[in-house]
Amino acid sequence: MVPPLVLDIDGTLTTRDHRIDPRVFELLPAWDAPVVFATGKAFPYPVALAHFLGRPQLVVAENGGVVYDGQETTLAGDPDACRAVVETFRERGGDLGWGDGDTVNRWRETEIAVSIDADERLLREVVAASGADVEVVDTGYAYHVKSSGVNKGKGLALLADSLGVTTDSFVAIGDSENDVSTFERAGESYAVANADPDAQAAADRVLAEGFMDGTASVLAALREDSDPA
Incomplete structure (x- = not known):
């Protein structure tokens, strides 16, 4: 078998x-x-x-x-916390990198994906400063802002x-x-x-x-x- x-x-x-x-x-x-x-x-x-x-x-x-x-x-996880972090990233000049259509995130329910070409330093800085139970995972194809422990x-x-x-x-x-x-x-x-x-x-x-x-x-x-x- x-x-x-x-x-x-x-x-x-x-x-x-x-x-x-x-x-x-x-x-x-x-x-x-x-x-x-x-x-x-x-x-x-x-x-x-x-x-x-x-x-x-x-x-x-x-x-x-x-x-x-x-x-x-x-x-699983806290999608609202992930969205809040990403919104702060955008307010500070960050760009998700997917253009206006953003089909990458359109059907995403629990996390947000950010283009591998985005400002990683700024993204990680925003996540660290947020105090939220959120982390960034680099999959080689995108940076995923997700709940820690998921x-x-x-x-x-x-x-x-x-x-x-x-x-x-x-x-x-x-x-x-x-x-x-x-x-x-x-x-x-x-x-x-x-x-x-x-x-x-x-x-x-x-x-x-x-x-x-x-x-x-x-x-x-x-x-x-x-x-x-």
Whole structure:
């Protein structure tokens, strides 16, 4: 039997130019165990990915702020505190960096994402001065202003309990600081070659290949190990 998976999306199931790698649609639809998509993206993105893969919608979105087990949605953290911090950032001249449309945050429920090109120093200064229980997480794709103590690992624990399995039965694959908490909960963890230093340090193994190349190699090995032949 193949193990349950907890998979990051950006940098893990994508190509170098941030597109979903087509191998996702070859390897994951028939994976005969739960597959959890754990991402910093807003809730609709991983739900849509699971939908188009024909898989149950098992989702940890917004860095653990939104958890969905296919029936019930659980929200964590204090979105008002995050919004207040970001509003102060803007008042002090900060720019979220997404333009007028800002589809990055339009459907976000528990945190705010700020462009990786924004003024990180100012953002962190505002967060530190706020006194709020809020932190900044750098995923390599955006700075996420989120409630402290909310993370993907806690979201995975909620989902595992709902599924009636243990978190240490999961294999985790990721690339960023926000994947450390899933690496700590999963029984086995892999950082793709493009992973940041925090993810590499937390993973059981750092892969020689990056992006979906690394993820595909793990999936192939897991399937081979489960083959009774």
